[in-house]
Amino acid sequence: MKDLLKVGILGLQGAIQEHVQAVEECGVQAVIIKNVEQLVDLDGLILPGGESTTMRRLLDQYHFVEPIQAFAQSGKPIFGTCAGLILLAKKINGTDEVHLGLMDVVVERNSFGRQRDSFEADIAIAGLTNSMTAVFIRAPHITEAGENVEVLAKYDGRIVAVKEGSLLACSFHPELTDDHSLTNYFIEMIRKTQSARQM
Numbered sequence: 001m002k003d004l005l006k007v008g009i010l011g012l013q014g015a016i017q018e019h020v021q022a023v024e025e026c027g028v029q030a031v032i033i034k035n036v037e038q039l040v041d042l043d044g045l046i047l048p049g050g051e052s053t054t055m056r057r058l059l060d061q062y063h064f065v066e067p068i069q070a071f072a073q074s075g076k077p078i079f080g081t082c083a084g085l086i087l088l089a090k091k092i093n094g095t096d097e098v099h100l101g102l103m104d105v106v107v108e109r110n111s112f113g114r115q116r117d118s119f120e121a122d123i124a125i126a127g128l129t130n131s132m133t134a135v136f137i138r139a140p141h142i143t144e145a146g147e148n149v150e151v152l153a154k155y156d157g158r159i160v161a162v163k164e165g166s167l168l169a170c171s172f173h174p175e176l177t178d179d180h181s182l183t184n185y186f187i188e189m190i191r192k193t194q195s196a197r198q199m
Contacts, residue, residue, distance in 0.1 A: 005028045008030075010033050043194065048175070050083045075166055077166040078168070079186040080167075082140065084169065085107060126153065
C-alpha cells in the first residue's frame, strides 16, 4: 500500500529536488507540481523553502492560491518548510500581506539572520525524536500560535515547528539532511487522513 500514496512538491521555486528525494527515500511517490490540474491526484502537498515573495508572485501567476486553499479545506495534508511556513501563515509580522492564510500562526521573516548566517542545530521534535539536525537558512520563526496549533519544536526559545489539523510547518529545511523523520511524519499524517476518510 505504501507506494500508492502520491505526494506533490510545489515546483515553482525553491528546494524542490531535495524534497523529491526525501519523499522517495520514505518509499512514496513524489510528483513535482507545476499546474493546478495536478493537485487533484495528490494525497498530500509540500510547499518547499525558497523566497516567499517570489513564490507568492508565481502562485498568483499560475493561479494556485485558491486551489491550494481548497486542497487544505478538503482535509488533505500540507507541509510547509521555511518559505512554505510563511505562505501558510495567517499573519506575517510587519505587513498586512497574507499569502494562503491557512494556519493560525504569526511568523517573523528572516528572524535567524541573512543567508551568510545559515546554520545547523540539533532540535527535538515532540512525539517524534529527541534529536534531529535542522538546517536554518534565512529562516522565519513563529511568534504566536493559535490555541489549536500544536507546538512541535523550539530552538533558542523560538517556535520552529508546528502542526494544526492536517497542516504541518517548520522554519528549517528537513530535506537538506539524511534524516527524513519529519518528512516521514508528514507521510504518516497523510496515511491517518486517508484511514479516517475510509472509515
